[in-house]
């Protein structure tokens with residue numbers, strides 16, 4: 076038995092970009108061949124892009140997929156290499172999410188996905204039907220364009236495996252690995268030695284550990300080679316698919332791709348000796364189970380995947396790749412890289428000329444600005460690495476003329492071309508926030524504007540007074556709560572209007588064409604609590620930090636201070652978060668946590684219990700009496716839980732218009748895709764809160780009796 080060179084890829088596909096997707100698939104196959112690989116695995120639904128959503132229900136999407144597959148089958152690149160390609164296929168009028176395994180202008184097998192992803196952001200059951208015929212297959216009649224090319228009329232469609240002259244390959248698709256009874260278990264017992272996994276798996280902070288544990292676990296227990304391939308990049312919505320292709324042998328990682336990158340095509344190769352799998356499997360208990368395993372239909376291919384090692388050649392080329400440690404980014408790095416890559420894809424694919432950010436001198440917009448700066452650093456790094464696509468995109472974005480030799484070589488310089496920040500002060504703004512914003516802009520190189528907008532605010536308030544005959548006052552000047560809020564909200568909302576005006580016209584001011592995208596900076600906790608003005612600067616085009624908690628953002632800023640050498644970030648870390656919308660008096664300075672009636676850390680706890688642990692008010696209360704019981708009384712915990720649910724429910728309507736944000740957190744309240752809830756709640760929850768009060772009273776009583784006994 077010789078060695079086998081095999082390969083998994085990360086491709087930056089884009090939903091419905093058939094042209095670009097084809098180009099990237101062919102490039103990956105060409106690289107595979109140039110490295111001597113005999114098996115190439117690509118990401119889930121790579122021909123269409125994973126995130127087509129309801130477009131999967133359109134006949135065109137399937138038709139164009141066959142057209143692209145025809146190009147791949149006919150290509151020089153796909154000769155003499157087994158390719159595992161992802162696309163939707165309609166079989167007997169039912170749409171399936173499939174892998175199409177091809178070899179030398181023939182389709183060997185179409186394998187439909189059996190266990191579909193339908194949690195959180197995933198809605199596969201909306202577009203696809205799972206193939207539930209375990210170990211069964213049927214004939215699939217091919218479209219005419221494929222018949223003409225392959226000479227095949229029908230091909231096997233279903234749950235079967237591929238048997239080459241020297242080994243056996245089985246397909247597992249993304250979510251199938253996440254299920255307790257994954258197909259690799261039965262396939263492995265039936266002698267499948269190589270498993271391919273094609274994924275469309277998106278980034279969430281700290282999620283990679285779960286994925287890697289599953290990938291390693293798949294072959295740790297009963298041996299095998301696991302080829303994990305994933306999409307990478309923003310393919311058209313809130314998700315960032317975080318690549319990290321992997322090749323694993325007997326539970327050990329032998330190759331790992333990048334998790335975040337600006338490369339459109341990344342290929343990962345490793346040399347494997349299948350004998351290592353066979354010897355690993357020689358264990359009696361495993362083999363007793365294997366001997367009883369039910370058989371899969373095998374599709375025979377008259378070909379070897381491995382090469383015999385020629386005596387006269389340099390044998391090092393055929394030596395099995397050694398195991399290596401898995402590399403994980405710390406969450407702070409994940410924030411620096413994931414949203415930055417997403418912003419880059421969004422910018423180049425939207426064909427706009429840059430970003431505009433209202434920069435307040437507070438931590439949230441500071442984090443957004445730092446992420447844009449991180450994007451500029453990644454662009455320069457990619458350029459230094461010779462990435463010609465990034466160079467071409469950068470030239471187009473900054474508006475360099477045809478034939479220009481401009482190359483971004485300094486993140487600050489590039490930032491100055493594409494990133495615009497604006498401080499919009501009022502009489503309630505402090506010099507500290509204004510200076511912090513200015514200094515940060517200077518240090519990252521953004522094109523910064525510092526303006527005052529009091530005339531605008533007073534013009535609107537005067538108009539209101541003129542029409543109604545009443546002039547609202549701040550609370551500190553004797554105004555009611557309604558007046559106080561309205562006076563804050565008008566400042567916040569005007570900032571949104573100014574932002575869009577400047578975003579549209581700043582390129583014109585700078586004698587360039589096009590417009591800018593407005594960035595928002597509301598974090599996940601503010602959204603959860605509803606601590607934001609509807610249609611203020613939180614209503615932007617996109618928001619890179621909308622799925623990130625305040626606690627993680629602070630850690631990120633501390634990390635970026637050192638990693639990006641931005642000392643100014645220290646000042647942001649030490650500042651008290653404040654909206655600066657109310658007048659500062661001798662006895663009053665507005666502060667977020669005081670305004671909200673809860674801390675950001677508490678909000679993270681509420682958020683996780685509500686979404687991840689699926690707690691309603693009562694069960695959240697019970698959980699927290701155990702977690703916080705040592706330092707808070709049952710009645711205090713009850714008040715906190717009730718206040719959280721009241722504010723969350725009362726403000727839930729704000730989530731319906733929340734700016735699309737990078738998905739990063741398992742407790743995100745994003746109403747559009749991830750966290751589906753009503754937006755008109757009985758926000759005083761009379762039944763639920765009564766149950767909490769009864770339980771709190773019982774616990775208080777219990778604690779009084781216990782204390783009495785002690786005395």
Ligand SMILES: Nc1ncnc2c1ncn2[C@@H]1O[C@H](COP(=O)(O)OP(=O)(O)OC[C@H]2O[C@@H]([n+]3cccc(C(=O)O)c3)[C@H](O)[C@@H]2O)[C@@H](O)[C@H]1O
Nearest residue numbers: 560563564567605606607608609653654656670728754755
């Ligand atoms: N059930 C419902 N369904 C649909 N829409 C509903 C609604 N209830 C109210 N609304 C609408 O929403 C409006 C109320 O929302 P909105 O205008 O935003 O106003 P509102 O939520 O009352 O006030 C803004 C909140 O954000 C806080 N704030 C202000 C400024 C800055 C910051 C910061 O982040 O630092 C925080 C402020 O303390 C306050 O809690 C109503 O006037 C109405 O138009």
Ligand SMILES: Nc1ncnc2c1ncn2[C@@H]1O[C@H](COP(=O)(O)OP(=O)(O)OP(=O)(O)O)[C@@H](O)[C@H]1O
Nearest residue numbers: 433434435437438439440497498499500596612654
């Ligand atoms: N003085 C200002 N100049 C420019 N933009 C501002 C200003 N004040 C607020 N904004 C914008 O409005 C957004 C929401 O304002 P808010 O006061 O709620 O801040 P925040 O969500 O706590 O964020 P930050 O920490 O950036 O202040 C800010 O993130 C910022 O983009």
Ligand SMILES: NC(=O)CC[C@H](N)C(=O)O
Nearest residue numbers: 192249250253275276277
């Ligand atoms: N496309 C899929 O099947 C992905 C589902 C899987 N649970 C993930 O998050 O990676």
